[in-house]
Amino acid sequence: MKKENDMIILAIETSCDETSAAVVKNGKEILSNAISSQIELHAKFGGVVPEVASRMHVEKMNPIIDEALNAAGITFADLDGVAVTHGPGLIGALLVGLAEAKAIAFALDIPLIGVHHIEGHISANYIEHDLEPPFLCMVVSGGHTHLVEVKDYGSYTIIGRTRDDAVGEAYDKVARSIGLGYPGGPKMDVLAKTGNGKAISFPRTYLEQGSYDFSFSGIKSAVLNYLNQMKMKDEAINPSDVAASFQEAVIEVITNKTMMAAKNLGLNKIALAGGVASNSRLREEMQRKAKENGYELYYPSPIYCTDNAAMIGVAAYYDYKKGIQHDMSLNASSNIQFG
Ligand code: KG4
Numbered sequence: 001m002k003k004e005n006d007m008i009i010l011a012i013e014t015s016c017d018e019t020s021a022a023v024v025k026n027g028k029e030i031l032s033n034a035i036s037s038q039i040e041l042h043a044k045f046g047g048v049v050p051e052v053a054s055r056m057h058v059e060k061m062n063p064i065i066d067e068a069l070n071a072a073g074i075t076f077a078d079l080d081g082v083a084v085t086h087g088p089g090l091i092g093a094l095l096v097g098l099a100e101a102k103a104i105a106f107a108l109d110i111p112l113i114g115v116h117h118i119e120g121h122i123s124a125n126y127i128e129h130d131l132e133p134p135f136l137c138m139v140v141s142g143g144h145t146h147l148v149e150v151k152d153y154g155s156y157t158i159i160g161r162t163r164d165d166a167v168g169e170a171y172d173k174v175a176r177s178i179g180l181g182y183p184g185g186p187k188m189d190v191l192a193k194t195g196n197g198k199a200i201s202f203p204r205t206y207l208e209q210g211s212y213d214f215s216f217s218g219i220k221s222a223v224l225n226y227l228n229q230m231k232m233k234d235e236a237i238n239p240s241d242v243a244a245s246f247q248e249a250v251i252e253v254i255t256n257k258t259m260m261a262a263k264n265l266g267l268n269k270i271a272l273a274g275g276v277a278s279n280s281r282l283r284e285e286m287q288r289k290a291k292e293n294g295y296e297l298y299y300p301s302p303i304y305c306t307d308n309a310a311m312i313g314v315a316a317y318y319d320y321k322k323g324i325q326h327d328m329s330l331n332a333s334s335n336i337q338f339g
């Protein structure tokens with residue numbers, strides 16, 4: 001039952017290859033979170049094809065919204081706001097969700113709240129935990145690797161970022177090089193469990209002393225070089241060892257830099273966000289080091305780690321409370337500033 005002060009938001013996420021709509025009550029309660037994944041469609045191309053993604057979003061948008069409303073047991077008339085990812089992401093894909101959100105907000109005369117995709121990923125942590133800022137968030141996804149100081153709801157400072165590939169991108173590229181399909185990240189996670197992480201010594205890139213930035217292009221090249229050398233020597237590779245050794249190297253750097261940042265900033269709460277936050281080895285290592293240093297670690301369930309509209313609805317609730325809402329001039333952008 002809806003109470004007088006309840007705020008029910010319909011959230012829409014179409015920044016990449018997931019068409020998702022969710023109904024979120026008071027920034028916390030997920031009444032529904034419908035997701036239509038295009039993974040199978042893109043798998044045969046080995047990656048996301050932007051034009052194909054846009055077309056699929058157009059096809060799935062209305063059915064997914066109906067599904068979200070039905071699952072929540074509400075109708076359009078119950079909505080108090082519409083939230084939508086307006087960037088960053090694939091521009092054609094973003095525009096589908098944005099146009100839909102604008103149309104609904106206009107027709108119902110309710111607030112439109114544009115959300116930054118990364119803010120959505122970070123906010124996914126509020127769904128299942130009683131986590132409040134300030135905290136440190138390590139955002140690890142297919143498109144981003146950001147170490148973020150979350151000072152307050154809606155107030156962020158990026159203290160470190162990747163200088164080249166995102167960590168999820170590195171996972172996917174290495175996965176492809178050892179013959180795993182797209183998206184490779186989850187497959188690497190499973191395969192690495194049967195491998196020896198110390199079998200191959202891949203480089204750990206820490207950059208300058210004290211830097212919170214990341215670089216994953218070196219390790220990606222190191223894996224490719226290793227595979228080429230083995231091929232030239234006509235020696236068989238052990239894909240599980242490659243996956244485990246790659247994973248150990250990147251996770252060592254990510255976890256060490258996160259610990260260093262938490263210590264230097266005096267933050268004792270650490271959160272993980274983004275698709276790679278569902279990686280079992282990353283969670284395990286981060287948990288071990290967090291415990292060792294006396295920090296509390298938070299991460300969302302896997303369904304809220306990868307792209308979903310629920311996290312957008314949660315972020316929008318806090319933005320709206322801070323007085324943020326947008327008019328019909330809101331545009332989609334493939335590359336909007338954050339923090
Ligand atoms: O957050 P997300 O759904 O999309 C972006 O905003 O980019 O993240 C997708 C990325 C992909 O690169 C995928 O391979 C990776 O997250 N990923 C994983 C795991 N699950 C998803 N990487 C490693 N281990 C996983 N379990």
Ligand code: ZN
Pocket residue numbers: 117121141142274275306307
């Ligand atoms: Zn994402």
